[in-house]
Amino acid sequence: MANSYIQSLITESLSELNLTAKQKAVLTASLKLFSEKGFERTSTHDIAQSAGVSEGTVYKQFKTKEGILAAIIEPFIQKVLPKAVAKFTAEMTKTSFPDFNDFLLALIRNRMTFAFDNMPQLRIILHEVTTNEAIVSRLENHFQKLLVGPMASIFKKYQETGQLVKWPTNRILRYIVTTIMGYVLPAALARQTINIEQVSREAAEFLLKGLKP
Amino acid sequence: MANSYIQSLITESLSELNLTAKQKAVLTASLKLFSEKGFERTSTHDIAQSAGVSEGTVYKQFKTKEGILAAIIEPFIQKVLPKAVAKFTAEMTKTSFPDFNDFLLALIRNRMTFAFDNMPQLRIILHEVTTNEAIVSRLENHFQKLLVGPMASIFKKYQETGQLVKWPTNRILRYIVTTIMGYVLPAALARQTINIEQVSREAAEFLLKGLKP
DNA sequence: TACTAGTGAGTGAGAGCTTACTCACTAAAA
């Protein structure tokens, strides 16, 4: 469900650029190589070979190697991320789980699925983020604008019904996000998968206790 | 306290190699540049210039550029990390805080101080870890051998006095570590400092609730 | 229908640089 939706987001943002089959091959090959070896250790020769095109083709569409990286990261930060968040918050406000436990579980499951569906992109961003301050501040900005705002009103409901501790939205979000990351990051780095269902329950159990009033 | 101890660990591991002043300058310059720009974007020319030596000097001691990276990462993983953990667990078992809250606070404060004292090294490892599986599995191994073992017996005490939930050591550690990372990582990436004292209390408050039986 | 002109994605050899690494040499210490 979340899977196919995310997939369509990616294919959409790809087809929007109306690229030829070969240009798309360049992007998908770059995504794979960048996430496996890192941007700097991937040569344009590698990309061309992996995509089955000539190096000239790589540079027809993307003027520089950095341009390929931007063509991967930018749509993800500017389109995939915001759309996924918007869709999720809309779903949450509509469904309106009366029980905070159910809300937490849905949230964690949703976010973990998203992370695993977009593992290559997330790995690339994680790598870049350590040496690129610009991306860090843009992601921070996104976190504030996209997440903190919508979540505040949702949290308020649970706080008023005495199910959620009355801490600032920022603080509550930090614990939720980092607890999820605590499961996703090791798996991402070790290139392993996890049992999302089981792990979500585990994380929800802990967070529910920690975020009780 | 923790600060000066860690500092001495680094200087010790540096002087153990009994390097000349220029060779040490090469290492400290590399540490700075690698953590700021990343290993691949740092040239040996940059290192030589920053250290105020010739490129030949760089290669007198370290046979390859990878060798410089290893000379930074290896002592950290094999000596600094284990010693810091050993010293901490020894301190904890000796002092034996009767109150789990006090233990948690000491633990978090200690770990955060360590992280900020070793920020450059941690940034380099974070960057490398995304493209180097070998380091990942070695760190995982360290986590198991160094942390899980000693912590198990400490946790047992608090579990028996009804202050700590009876979850596996691994699970409890995961939540403690990730909660700390939730404060340290954003600061590390944004290259900012945080109020360790205030933030430690915040984190301890959350963890105490989440880890109550 | 047959011919021609035009288009643009794709090619790959190679220009131009950067980079990691070497080595013949110097200066100074032992």
Added chain:
DNA sequence: TTTTAGTGAGTAAGCTCTCACTCACTAGTA
């Protein structure tokens, strides 16, 4: 005198990016 740290110009490999060229295809013309 021997040894050793340090030097920096030099080298070869590898990188990004360019550009003159090909060729399948389309659209207009006779």
